[in-house]
Amino acid sequence: MIVMPPFSFLRFALLLLACALQLSATAAAASLQQIRQRGQLVVGVSYVVPEYAAGAKYRTPEGFYNAAAEDLAQRLGVTLRTVKVTAQSRQQLLAQGKVDLLLLNLKQADADTLRARATLLPTSYQARPKLIMRSDTDIKRLAQLRGRSVCVARGGAYVGILAASYGAVEKVVNAPADALLALRTGACDAAVHDDAVLNGMLDLPEWKKFSASLPLDGSPATLTFAIRPADTELATYLQQLNGAWGDSGYWADNRKKWINNVAFEVYLDQNVPDCH
Incomplete structure (x- = not known):
């Protein structure tokens, strides 16, 4: 029989407790029920669009990750909070439950790297x-x-x-x-x-x-959801959402809206002739 010294046993117990708490937080972070109860969806993105300031010129942001995240939050009936992630931090933040999911434009090499520790659910939006x-x-x-x-x-x-x-x-x-x-x-x-x-x-x-x-x-890069492998309920929901977006012409509508909005923003601000 192996007898642990009191100090070692205490360290071992604290380690087990920390792991249990981390696993519990991770599991709860992406549960659809927990997200709805919390009233907020936390999405990791590569760039957090600044909040609109009253009196400022409105600008359509680059990319569609923010619009897609907003649509997802609205469907869940919660508010949205976006968190900036980098290639170095995204896996850790996801694993620790500090974000419910990632929504990123991924090239094939990036997807292959992330797939080792996350479940990837690509949307139909792809661009070069x-x-x-x-x-x-x-x-x-x-x-x-x-x-x-x-x-x-x-x-x-x-x-x-x-x-x-x-x-x-x-x-x-x-x-x-x-x-x-x-x-x-x-x-x-x-x-x-x-x-x-x-x-x-x-x-x-x-x-x-x-x-x-x-x-x-x-x-090409594909706009992709990344979630923890254990979050199967969320995976099912996002797969259904991707199907609904594809069937409804969601991406075509968003592209048309982006084009019209950006063209109008340029038109309003152009106070000098085109440079020929």
Whole structure:
């Protein structure tokens, strides 16, 4: 019979208690019942959109993760709180129950890494980076982006990519409308956003003169829910939600709304002629 010294036994008991408490908190964090009782859904995202300040210009945010999280919270009848996560912190925050789920734009390599410790439920929204310029641009090859200005929206998936890959001078602005406005007025030589929305934007008559593009090296990213493997009830709910979104044209409606809103925001703020 092994007899533990009193101090070792106390440490062992405290360790077991800590593990039990952590497991209990983790299990409760993503239970649909617990979320509803708490009255709040906590979602980990790559960028927390700042709250709208009265009197400020409204700006449609980059990406659809915030809109999707808001829709999920509304369906559950609770409020939404978003928490910023990074590639280094997201698995830990999820495992510790500090977020109920993650909602991230994941490329295949990122998904493979995260799948080792989480259940992934991809939505139907997928996009690649698209670079657009004025139609009369003198930039004809990607190598010519070196030293040229490219506007990207804060919180987007493409911040840092153009500088690292092509030597461009990135101008990080608050929202997509600001990036596209800078392109129209000549403050930026190019802008980069999701092709899923920019392709539709370029169909508008007022954007025909800004339809020059170069293919960027970039694998598609899919907007994906990530949850703890034990949260099977939540997984079932999110699978059903993804199906409902796909059947109802949810993503097509969101893309159309984004295009119209951003185009209108640019129109309202453009007080100088297009730079030709």
